[in-house]
Amino acid sequence: MDLKFARTELDAKPKKADIKKIEESVEKNGSVIFYFDRENSHKDLLExxxxxxxxxxxxxxxxxxxxxSDNEYMYQVHIID
Incomplete structure (x- = not known):
């Protein structure tokens, strides 16, 4: 699964999301909101x-x-412990 965080600049490339870091953040904070880039496939987000x-x-x-524009969107993901 190759996920990318949302861009902070329109012309910047999105940074890769590491599932282990995401999981550590959820364990540490209990409830976390992440923003993922539009380049992620919906299938990967469902995984x-x-x-x-x-x-x-x-x-x-x-x-x-x-x-x-139709391509100006991102995915908001809220994970709750």
Missing amino acids: LQDYFEEKGKGFYMNEVKFGL
């Missing part, structure tokens, strides 16, 4: 959902638009 739901975590995902 991420399955991964955390199997561990008994709550998982909520939304598509967040930040502009008028």
